[in-house]
Amino acid sequence: MKSFELLLAFVLLVTQTTPFVGAVKPDTSWEKKLWYGPVKVPTNLRKCEVPHASDSADDSAAIVQVFQQCNRNSEIVFKKGVKYNAWNPMNWGNLSSVVITLDGSIHLPNNITDIQSKVTTNPNPPSGGSGDSYDVGAFHGYGQQWWNVNIRTKRPQLATFNVTNGSIAKIKVIKPVAWGFNIPGTNITIKDHFVDAAPTNGTRDLTPSFPFNTDGFNMGGKNISLDGYYGHNGDDCVSIVNGAKGVVAKNGFCGFSSHGLSIGSLGRNGSNHQVSNVLFQDWTMDEAVYGARFKSWTGGNGLAENITWRNIHVNNVSTPIFVTQNYYDQDFGRPNNTANTSTHVNNMLFENFWGTIGPNPTDGTCISNPCWNYVAGANGTQAIIFDLYNGTATNLHAHNIQTKPIGKQYKDTTVICDPATLAPGEQDGLGFLCQNGPFKATSIKR
Numbered sequence: 055m056k057s058f059e060l061l062l063a064f065v066l067l068v069t070q071t072t073p074f075v076g077a078v079k080p081d082t083s084w085e086k087k088l089w090y091g092p093v094k095v096p097t098n099l100r101k102c103e104v105p106h107a108s109d110s111a112d113d114s115a116a117i118v119q120v121f122q123q124c125n126r127n128s129e130i131v132f133k134k135g136v137k138y139n140a141w142n143p144m145n146w147g148n149l150s151s152v153v154i155t156l157d158g159s160i161h162l163p164n165n166i167t168d169i170q171s172k173v174t175t176n177p178n179p180p181s182g183g184s185g186d187s188y189d190v191g192a193f194h195g196y197g198q199q200w201w202n203v204n205i206r207t208k209r210p211q212l213a214t215f216n217v218t219n220g221s222i223a224k225i226k227v228i229k230p231v232a233w234g235f236n237i238p239g240t241n242i243t244i245k246d247h248f249v250d251a252a253p254t255n256g257t258r259d260l261t262p263s264f265p266f267n268t269d270g271f272n273m274g275g276k277n278i279s280l281d282g283y284y285g286h287n288g289d290d291c292v293s294i295v296n297g298a299k300g301v302v303a304k305n306g307f308c309g310f311s312s313h314g315l316s317i318g319s320l321g322r323n324g325s326n327h328q329v330s331n332v333l334f335q336d337w338t339m340d341e342a343v344y345g346a347r348f349k350s351w352t353g354g355n356g357l358a359e360n361i362t363w364r365n366i367h368v369n370n371v372s373t374p375i376f377v378t379q380n381y382y383d384q385d386f387g388r389p390n391n392t393a394n395t396s397t398h399v400n401n402m403l404f405e406n407f408w409g410t411i412g413p414n415p416t417d418g419t420c421i422s423n424p425c426w427n428y429v430a431g432a433n434g435t436q437a438i439i440f441d442l443y444n445g446t447a448t449n450l451h452a453h454n455i456q457t458k459p460i461g462k463q464y465k466d467t468t469v470i471c472d473p474a475t476l477a478p479g480e481q482d483g484l485g486f487l488c489q490n491g492p493f494k495a496t497s498i499k500r
């Protein structure tokens with residue numbers, strides 16, 4: 055997806071120690087498991103309830119007031135069954151040892167022009183359907199109306215969770231306008247996250263009502279663990295951005311038209327970006343454009359290293375494995391890399407991929423000609439596309455890749471890879487023959 059500058063309007067800007075956003079109530083089925091669940095709250099905390107005035111009035115000033123009064127050693131409770139109106143951007147402040155229990159739901163404003171004017175005055179830091187059951191721990195973004203009219207300017211990011219030693223559990227993001235949670239903090243645990251960014255009246259191939267830029271997470275923080283994700287997204291389920299170090303994201307399902315489990319984009323406009331120690335494990339990618347994806351801009355700088363995607367089940371995914379160090383905006387054409395730089399890649403492993411490759415290379419986000427994700431020669435049979443910058447990607451390994459084009463055979467699986475771009479000796483460890491042609495597994499010599 056072309057990256058737009060991220061604008062943050064509805065900000066949960068929380069710093070310091072142990073905030074916990076969660077919801078309580080046990081259940082058994084997998085999807086329900088994401089919904090409710092026991093959340094342990096320390097008993098020594100002062101309990102503060104968030105008031106709700108009326109269904110036709112804004113609660114945001116009152117919410118902020120509670121956070122100011124209870125910013126230390128407190129449990130802040132959004133009451134059960136209550137639909138809070140959060141019609142203004144909020145900074146929940148500098149908290150320490152605060153648990154936020156969202157037993158009700160938070161409804162963001164649904165007036166597009168009003169939100170756009172607030173986004174203008176609350177700029178984001180760059181980041182890199184409602185039955186009753188939705189209303190525990192849910193943020194309602196009212197994004198559908200934005201998707202219907204395809205407005206892609208001045209959009210808010212749902213929240214920035216900027217915390218040290220924090221956790222988020224069992225939060226549901228319902229019809230976000232665009233990007234979901236931005237995670238720049240340190241020592242963060244995220245459990246059982248739910249995103250519904252599928253349009254009610256569109257399909258993944260249609261542009262009208264396509265949920266552009268509905269990333270589940272943008273993560274640029276340190277030591278982050280995500281365990282349990284069930285999402286229908288129109289962009290990356292998880293995007294790991296500059297600054298990220300030590301991210302483990304596991305046990306997830308990405309449906310609708312995800313753009314993958316992504317690193318990047320990195321190195322835009324020559325930036326020096328750093329990402330290291332990332333593991334994606336045990337994911338199902340359903341009808342996604344990509345499964346595992348790395349994207350750094352033409353002419354970037356910096357380094358991404360020790361990145362693993364393991365045990366990835368792809369179902370009708372356009373390109374299960376896609377790496378580009380030459381990402382660019384198709385609207386402006388491929389820029390000249392006059393400085394001859396790239397964001398380097400080192401030690402990247404793709405291990406145990408299975409399932410099917412879909413014939414359609416893209417989705418409803420394809421609004422330029424050529425399409426933003428056009429790759430010469432791609433024809434719906436590629437398990438792997440490597441678009442590398444000459445000699446700057448090292449120690450790449452693909453091991454046990456067993457994907458085949460839908461309705462075809464394993465022998466019909468192909469790759470796109472230019473051997474002239476491989477660093478010296480790289481072919482020996484690659485695990486497949488780098489060529490534009492059939493996928494041919496090779497033994498990995500390390």
Ligand SMILES: *[C@@H]1O[C@H](CO)[C@@H](O)[C@H](O)[C@H]1NC(C)=O
Pocket residue numbers: 070071218219241
């Ligand atoms: C985070 O947790 C560690 C270990 O419990 C503690 O030493 C540290 O002070 C905490 N950080 C903050 C900002 O509270």
Ligand SMILES: *[C@@H]1O[C@H](CO)[C@@H](O)[C@H](O)[C@H]1NC(C)=O
Pocket residue numbers: 069070148
């Ligand atoms: C947050 O509060 C802590 C402790 O009271 C203080 O040391 C710190 O400077 C505050 N940070 C900000 C950004 O206000």
Ligand SMILES: *[C@@H]1O[C@H](CO)[C@@H](O)[C@H](O)[C@H]1NC(C)=O
Pocket residue numbers: 165166167168
């Ligand atoms: C939306 O907000 C704008 C600007 O604040 C206001 O002029 C307009 O009346 C609002 N529309 C609705 C339907 O409330």
Ligand SMILES: *[C@@H]1O[C@H](CO)[C@@H](O)[C@H](O)[C@H]1NC(C)=O
Pocket residue numbers: 069179214216238
């Ligand atoms: C997160 O908080 C830290 C400390 O207050 C601050 O330096 C940093 O800019 C914040 N990051 C974002 C993305 O808000």
Ligand SMILES: *[C@@H]1O[C@H](CO)[C@@H](O)[C@H](O)[C@H]1NC(C)=O
Pocket residue numbers: 218219240241
């Ligand atoms: C993160 O948590 C670990 C273990 O609880 C602790 O050792 C470490 O100091 C924490 N890091 C920070 C930056 O608080």
Ligand SMILES: *[C@@H]1O[C@H](CO)[C@@H](O)[C@H](O)[C@H]1NC(C)=O
Pocket residue numbers: 241242243277278279
């Ligand atoms: C990272 O976070 C996890 C749990 O959030 C903690 O157990 C671990 O000690 C932390 N590690 C470091 C190096 O901070």
Ligand SMILES: *[C@@H]1O[C@H](CO)[C@@H](O)[C@H](O)[C@H]1NC(C)=O
Pocket residue numbers: 202203255256257260262263
């Ligand atoms: C969905 O409904 C909206 C509003 O009527 C309309 O603008 C949009 O084109 C519809 N989308 C599709 C895919 O039909």
Ligand SMILES: *[C@@H]1O[C@H](CO)[C@@H](O)[C@H](O)[C@H]1NC(C)=O
Pocket residue numbers: 323
């Ligand atoms: C790219 O970087 C250059 C030099 O740092 C700057 O002048 C220019 O405005 C930047 N362009 C964009 C699109 O950010």
Ligand SMILES: *[C@@H]1O[C@H](CO)[C@@H](O)[C@H](O)[C@H]1NC(C)=O
Pocket residue numbers: 300301302330331332333360
């Ligand atoms: C590579 O990243 C993974 C996932 O964060 C981590 O467990 C492992 O220790 C890292 N390896 C090195 C050598 O840093």
Ligand SMILES: *[C@@H]1O[C@H](CO)[C@@H](O)[C@H](O)[C@H]1NC(C)=O
Pocket residue numbers: 387388389390
């Ligand atoms: C790239 O360089 C060539 C030759 O110098 C020039 O013709 C072309 O316009 C440049 N393209 C861009 C996008 O700047």
Ligand SMILES: *[C@@H]1O[C@H](CO)[C@@H](O)[C@H](O)[C@H]1NC(C)=O
Pocket residue numbers: 444445474475
């Ligand atoms: C990459 O570099 C090697 C060695 O410097 C050179 O032989 C090869 O032609 C280059 N490939 C491209 C695509 O520039």
Ligand SMILES: *[C@@H]1O[C@H](CO)[C@@H](O)[C@H](O)[C@H]1NC(C)=O
Pocket residue numbers: 431432433435436468469470490491492
């Ligand atoms: C698709 O492209 C590959 C090259 O990547 C080629 O080997 C294969 O024959 C093509 N298949 C079809 C059906 O066009």
